[in-house]
Amino acid sequence: MSDRYDPVKEAVVTIVSLDTDAQTVAIEDYSRSARETYRQIAFHMCRTNNLPANRHLDDVIQIVATRDYELILEAIEDPTIFDRINRWTGYLHDESRNNVKSYVDTTAGAAPMTGMTNLNRRRRLLSSMRQSMIIDGHDSPTDTEVVEATNERLYRTRKDPAKSGLICTVDDFYLTVSPLEVVPDVATSGDLDSVIHSTEGAQIVAKAIEEATSESETFGVVLDCYFGELFGDGATGQIPQTADVAEMTGLTSRECTRLKRNGLLMMQRLMRGHYGITSEDWAAS
Secondary structure, three states: OOOOOOHHHHHHHHHHHHHHHHHHHHHHHHHHHOOOHHHHHHHHHHHOOOOHHHOOOOOOOHHHHHHHHHHHHHHHHHHHHHOOOOOOHHHHHHHHHHHHHHHOOOOOOOOOOOOHHHHHHHHHHHHHHHHHHHHHOOOOHHHHHHHHHHHHHHHHHOOOOOOOOOOOOHHHHHOOOOOOOOOOOOOOOHHHOOOOOOOHHHHHHHHHHHHHHOOHHHHHHHHHHHHHOOOOOOOOOOOHHHHHHHHHHHHOOHHHHHHHHHHHHHHHHHHHHHHHHOOOHHOOO
């Protein structure tokens, strides 16, 4: 086998060689099998463009997938394109850059986020509200009660929540995961601010992600998804649910939970080492 052999490129070459009817089916099969490739490219694009993955990954995956479809159609029109390509994945990565850059310059900067990204935002709002209701003494709020309370708060605190795609429904609990994980087991930035300043918190999170990445890129990516938006400009102050992180990273919920737990232990160690903060300080807060 040649060092230049690329199974992804060969799959596209096979698609191009088929008749029109067969191409349609083959492209659909190929696109489904390429989801992990799209995810990996999108993760890299998010990191290189400073896009928080837990807000933008789904949109960037769609950008990459759409560009791949366009490139396949171009190859069908002009098969000589394969003479200029060594690896299809690298070609797709390069060809997706301008599309992602346009997204960064327009949609990611100003316009409301769409699709799965908005769904994930609504889930976080619902999860936060359920936690607040439980803290306030409501032992077992129903999904409907959580939705009504969340929307009531949105209309009180936001100018036009409907325009932003944030109005919640009971369906949001079950669109892709059932049921939604609704018992957050880690603190939000508000809780952290009672112990350390947000600037210090941001430094701890950044240091933890750096250390985690040095151990394993996967470890670093998972911590970035969980804690990357707790502090700083544009911070949501919310930690995504494990189901969302698993969907973003392609890992199992069990593996995400394990890495999150290790990350929390790492941050506790860093806070103790840098600021002398102990578990007793957390309990007292």
